[in-house]
Amino acid sequence: MRLTEGQVAVVTGAASGIGLAMARRFAAEGLKVVLADVEEEALERAAGELADDGARVLARTVDVGDRDSVLALADVAYDTFGAVHVLCNNAGVGSGAEGRMWEHDPNDWKWAFAVNVWGVFHGIQAFVPRMLAGGEPGHVVNTSSGDGGIAPLPTASVYAVTKAAVVTMTESLYAHLRAERAAVGASVLFPGPHMLRTGLWESHRNRPERYAKQRPRRTPYRSLGQWEAAMKEAGHEVTFTPVEEVAEFVVRGITADRFWMLPASxxxxxxxxxxxxxxxxxxxxxxxxxxxxx
Incomplete structure (x- = not known):
């Protein structure tokens, strides 16, 4: 697929981190961008920044775990721009789970699955039929993780399970698109190859009340900065991959029709x-x- 001026890209989790970097990169290619995120103020700042740089932007507050919210996003995207060519199901959260798996709060699993798994499925159902009906080349990028997508990090098992599901879902989507001989491709993204500075560590700031913890955490949440400081104190230097490099990797992967967006590591x-x-x-x-x- 060639990315050309005037095409439309939809990115979820677009108010910060990888999502915002992808939106910026698509805008640099001349694409119109639809930004979706649950965090309203950050979304408004991101949309304003892109608009100031000359991009055509549509921003909508969306809870990807809510099917109707994603369907409404598709409606407004098509009503505004008439088509969608790139869909990046990127929104994701950590779970906040602690302790052994059998000690986890069930709502940690429900919330993580709602966003990381159902959110991807809702995006596929809301947009792919319309992308196929449009008949134009398109591409779907689903964000997974090396944690789960490759092998699980048991200390973050809830997140790992959801990201493993994203890989299998995208493999299935790829097969279904091929069976239809569709002009729409599919890729699974593994951001990296190193750690990323994103808001994932502070996911709890956006946790909906319906998935509130049923019992308080035994230990306080730890920010990325606190974790990095602890690693340095233990003698481990942490390497970070800039989110801009991930966005560039995505653009190159789309144009190469590459299913495994897996950086060398x-x-x-x-x-x-x-x-x-x-x-x-x-x-x-x-x-x-x-x-x-x-």
Missing amino acids: EHSDRQIRARSASMLDRADPSYLESFILD
């Missing part, structure tokens, strides 16, 4: 090989042992 490759070997050998998942012992 020795660490990721080791995980993939270790997990694959474990399955092929019918062996225990030894690649998890360092986490199991924590």
